[in-house]
Amino acid sequence: MASLVAKDAEREAPRGLGHVAFILVMVAVAAVVFMITRSIGNSYAFFAAYVVVQYMVLGTAWNILGGYTGYVNFGVTAFFAIGAYSTVVLHKLTPWMPLPAMILIGGVMAALVGLGTGYLTLRLRGVFFSIATLALAVVVQTLITNWDFVGGARGAYVMRPRIAPLIGGDYIQYLFLVMLGLCVIALATARAIERSALGYGFAAIRDDEAAAEASGVPTLGLKLIATALSGGFMGMAGAPLPYYVTYLDPSSGFSLNYAVNAIAMPLIGGTSSWLGPIVGAILVGGLQEYIRVTISSAVNVLVAGVLMVAFVILAPQGIVGLFQRKKR
Amino acid sequence: MDASADLLINALISGLLLGGFYAAVSVGVAISFGMLDIVNIAHPAVILLGSYVAFIGNTVFGIDPILATVITLPVFYLLGMVAYQVYYVAFERRDDQSLRGLSFFFGILFIAEVGLILSFGVDYRSVQAWYVSGNLNLGIIELPWRLLVPFLLGMAMVVGLQLYLSRTFIGRAIQAVAQDQQALRLMAANPTKIKRIAFGLSFATAALGGAALIIIQPVEPSIGREYIGRVFAICVLGGLGSFPGMMIAAVTLGIVENLTATFFGPSWAPAVAFGVLLVTLAVRPSGILGR
Amino acid sequence: MTALLHVEKVGKRFGGFVALQDIDLEVQPGERLGLIGPNGSGKSTLVNCICGTLRNEQGSVSFGGAAMDGLTAHQRTRLGLARSFQLPRPFGSLTLAENLRIPILYAVNARGERTLSGAAIDARCLELLGQVGLADKARQMPRDLTQIEMRKLELARAMAADPKLLISDEAMAGLSHAEVDEILALLIRLNGQGVTVIMIEHIMRAVMAFSQRLAVLVAGRKIADGDPKAVVREPEVVRAYLGE
Ligand SMILES: Nc1ncnc2c1ncn2[C@@H]1O[C@H](COP(=O)(O)OP(=O)(O)OP(=O)(O)O)[C@@H](O)[C@H]1O
Numbered sequence: 001m002a003s004l005v006a007k008d009a010e011r012e013a014p015r016g017l018g019h020v021a022f023i024l025v026m027v028a029v030a031a032v033v034f035m036i037t038r039s040i041g042n043s044y045a046f047f048a049a050y051v052v053v054q055y056m057v058l059g060t061a062w063n064i065l066g067g068y069t070g071y072v073n074f075g076v077t078a079f080f081a082i083g084a085y086s087t088v089v090l091h092k093l094t095p096w097m098p099l100p101a102m103i104l105i106g107g108v109m110a111a112l113v114g115l116g117t118g119y120l121t122l123r124l125r126g127v128f129f130s131i132a133t134l135a136l137a138v139v140v141q142t143l144i145t146n147w148d149f150v151g152g153a154r155g156a157y158v159m160r161p162r163i164a165p166l167i168g169g170d171y172i173q174y175l176f177l178v179m180l181g182l183c184v185i186a187l188a189t190a191r192a193i194e195r196s197a198l199g200y201g202f203a204a205i206r207d208d209e210a211a212a213e214a215s216g217v218p219t220l221g222l223k224l225i226a227t228a229l230s231g232g233f234m235g236m237a238g239a240p241l242p243y244y245v246t247y248l249d250p251s252s253g254f255s256l257n258y259a260v261n262a263i264a265m266p267l268i269g270g271t272s273s274w275l276g277p278i279v280g281a282i283l284v285g286g287l288q289e290y291i292r293v294t295i296s297s298a299v300n301v302l303v304a305g306v307l308m309v310a311f312v313i314l315a316p317q318g319i320v321g322l323f324q325r326k327k328r
Numbered sequence: 329m330d331a332s333a334d335l336l337i338n339a340l341i342s343g344l345l346l347g348g349f350y351a352a353v354s355v356g357v358a359i360s361f362g363m364l365d366i367v368n369i370a371h372p373a374v375i376l377l378g379s380y381v382a383f384i385g386n387t388v389f390g391i392d393p394i395l396a397t398v399i400t401l402p403v404f405y406l407l408g409m410v411a412y413q414v415y416y417v418a419f420e421r422r423d424d425q426s427l428r429g430l431s432f433f434f435g436i437l438f439i440a441e442v443g444l445i446l447s448f449g450v451d452y453r454s455v456q457a458w459y460v461s462g463n464l465n466l467g468i469i470e471l472p473w474r475l476l477v478p479f480l481l482g483m484a485m486v487v488g489l490q491l492y493l494s495r496t497f498i499g500r501a502i503q504a505v506a507q508d509q510q511a512l513r514l515m516a517a518n519p520t521k522i523k524r525i526a527f528g529l530s531f532a533t534a535a536l537g538g539a540a541l542i543i544i545q546p547v548e549p550s551i552g553r554e555y556i557g558r559v560f561a562i563c564v565l566g567g568l569g570s571f572p573g574m575m576i577a578a579v580t581l582g583i584v585e586n587l588t589a590t591f592f593g594p595s596w597a598p599a600v601a602f603g604v605l606l607v608t609l610a611v612r613p614s615g616i617l618g619r
Numbered sequence: 620m621t622a623l624l625h626v627e628k629v630g631k632r633f634g635g636f637v638a639l640q641d642i643d644l645e646v647q648p649g650e651r652l653g654l655i656g657p658n659g660s661g662k663s664t665l666v667n668c669i670c671g672t673l674r675n676e677q678g679s680v681s682f683g684g685a686a687m688d689g690l691t692a693h694q695r696t697r698l699g700l701a702r703s704f705q706l707p708r709p710f711g712s713l714t715l716a717e718n719l720r721i722p723i724l725y726a727v728n729a730r731g732e733r734t735l736s737g738a739a740i741d742a743r744c745l746e747l748l749g750q751v752g753l754a755d756k757a758r759q760m761p762r763d764l765t766q767i768e769m770r771k772l773e774l775a776r777a778m779a780a781d782p783k784l785l786i787s788d789e790a791m792a793g794l795s796h797a798e799v800d801e802i803l804a805l806l807i808r809l810n811g812q813g814v815t816v817i818m819i820e821h822i823m824r825a826v827m828a829f830s831q832r833l834a835v836l837v838a839g840r841k842i843a844d845g846d847p848k849a850v851v852r853e854p855e856v857v858r859a860y861l862g863e
């Protein structure tokens with residue numbers, strides 16, 4: 001893989017912060033968010049915040065492929081559920097395994113499925129890839145529904161440990177902390193890609209694939225990298241889910257909500273930079289939480305869909321695009 | 329042995345009938361995707377809308393489910409024209425079909441599904457008509473009307489559309505639109521208008537397909553998702569835009585699904601379409617009748 | 620001396636339509652070849668087959684002694700084959716300078732002979748833009764360019780790949796008299812630096828001034844190849860053009 005990507009030891013002077021500084025700032029922000037959530041003092045705050053941060057990871061993951069290379073993955077639920085069910089399996093086989101290790105394994109599984117799907121379909125026009133990902137979601141769901149080891153259609157119960165390791169307190173605090181960490185990693189990755197040769201290669205693919213090839217860009221290889229990264233992060237976002245819900249069945253694990261939110265958030269926030277999915281996740285996630293509490297949980301799922309349709313028609317550059325006129 | 333031969337014959341026949349029905353729900357995609365090159369993944373949502381229209385017409389007004397949908401076809405046609413106009417203005421003209429155009433239809437699919445859940449709940453709904461139960465007895469075999477009527481409806485739609493597309497000016501223009509917009513302009517036909525008409529037709533066929541769907545089986549709002557894979561698998565396998573290819577693909581899928589359900593259990597059936605789709609894309613993306 | 624580019628019996632069909640048939644073509648290192656032919660004669664299709672943008676069903680292409688068949692377009696670009704597209708295909712979301720950055724990162728740097736980084740890339744992009752007269756637009760987006768400026772950007776992007784063989788597909792169409800001379804001088808200068816150039820052009824004045832050798836395609840076949848002055852007098856060539 002290394003030879004696929006052009007060598008670029010030092011890039012142009014990075015605009016704004018360097019990579020390390022960015023990660024430090026993000027870690028600080030995550031720490032502050034965690035402290036604030038903890039200071040609220042009830043576990044509802046953690047449960048709500050976990051969902052928003054999970055969507056930040058999902059949205060960022062989707063955007064690495066969708067926003068940067070222009071390939072639409074509708075099979076978010078497949079990758080997400082692969083991560084989740086990989087944890088169900090690990091929980092049964094190796095209950096002693098620490099959560100971050102389970103997340104890593106879930107991510108690798110999802111990345112491999114992404115690679116496979118991509119390898120089969122990424123030579124074709126982009127729409128075929130998109131249709132194939134829709135198909136993938138149902139294939140994976142059917143497999144899981146028929147797999148008794150993970151509960152089949154009945155679903156699986158996963159006991160959540162009572163006490164959080166390392167930090168003490170309720171286990172949801174630990175889940176939230178882990179998800180925050182994952183979010184920092186996902187954001188740092190996305191931002192690093194944007195500023196690297198890889199990011200330029202992705203942009204060239206998005207703009208014109210034949211011209212990209214003619215300019216030396218190994219389009220298939222780069223698309224596979226994007227698909228694997230994107231799928232991997234989706235899997236990682238899903239891996240802690242069994243401990244969050246404690247009961248996981250195919251119809252909830254494969255809920256279309258995950259896909260719609262993961263696609264809507266970058267499109268609403270803006271697909272051209274790492275900031276877009278974050279802005280979208282905060283806005284949509286916050287709004288959904290608000291509507292769920294004030295109006296009804298039935299209406300809240302509509303929000304993402306309606307906002308997404310409105311944005312793609314009326315503000316295709318998303319919120320971030322509205323503020324910065326020129327891209328990149 | 330005899331029992332399994334019986335099962336096999338039964339699966340083949342009902343698979344064939346199912347294939348006719350699949351053609352009814354896929355023919356709209358053969359138009360929109362195959363001829364207009366618009367990937368309307370919200371197509372199944374329109375199918376379901378058709379099913380629910382049949383359901384309302386049948387339960388509230390007591391009319392025949394197919395008739396109920398036929399009465400509302402002009403509405404679906406208009407809806408399709410509006411949908412294309414929005415798509416054209418917002419995506420095609422901006423040349424942003426792949427990312428935002430696809431997401432647009434995905435959003436519509438989701439909104440329609442949630443909208444149906446909010447209005448009708450998640451219960452299964454069905455219709456009453458003489459053909460929903462009972463069989464046509466042909467001596468050796470019995471054909472359930474429930475499958476036969478959608479099959480005939482599907483065949484009638486495909487044959488009718490094929491005639492329309494090959495015999496009328498607008499029909500020929502629709503077939504030409506994806507290939508050569510320039511030539512179309514020379515024929516003094518406005519490509520946007522042609523596409524609008526075609527998209528309206530695509531919606532109308534979806535609604536009729538929806539009536540067929542609710543005759544075959546009770547429906548609930550999320551059932552549409554299963555049909556995304558089916559209709560696209562059929563159209564891709566059939567070679568985009570070719571009705572004969574689509575018919576072959578639809579019948580093939582119907583039979584393979586039925587065999588799968590018979591010999592491995594119904595819970596595996598949904599994966600068949602998607603498996604077929606993935607394999608087709610990987611091995612022969614131009615479809616069975618493709619070059 | 621072995622040929623740099625060797626095209627042998629190349630054939631290409633689109634459905635039932637034969638776009639290229641039995642094309643043989645050799646280009647020597649350092650040569651300036653003109654390629655002409657009426658509209659639709661297959662010139663761009665030949666470029667696409669040489670560069671791997673399209674796959675030819677028949678025949679083979681070798682470059683620098685190595686067979687190109689089966690290699691993807693980006694692999695050929697990295698080996699030193701670069702082309703401009705007749706209908707400009709800029710990277711729409713990147714600035715002009717960033718457009719040139721792509722081949723520098725992915726062709727020049729990936730080749731590994733020399734690796735540009737940071738400021739050197741920026742300088743090289745500006746230098747190339749300057750050569751085609753677009754230096755003052757380095758930070759603009761392609762959508763702000765005229766069609767003619769996009770042609771120049773196409774050429775600059777092909778040059779940015781540091782090719783051994785540059786194929787310019789109608790880079791001059793629509794340019795003013797003075798601009799044609801500018802691009803002509805640029806291509807000749809490039810050739811003087813050792814780059815082999817194939818120029819596809821309808822502007823005969825430029826073709827005749829440029830070419831050391833001239834090849835003519837008509838309806839997917841090569842009907843003439845040789846000294847430019849002699850080739851344009853060949854009856855078959857004259858007929859193909861007057862017959863238009
Ligand atoms: N992708 C394609 N599909 C079908 N036909 C094609 C395709 N590309 C080119 N053709 C046809 O092949 C023939 C040769 O086209 P080509 O573009 O190579 O001609 P050309 O010599 O470059 O013409 P021009 O001087 O106008 O650029 C034309 O008849 C064209 O219509």
Ligand SMILES: [Mg+2]
Pocket residue numbers: 662663664705788
């Ligand atoms: Mg040409």
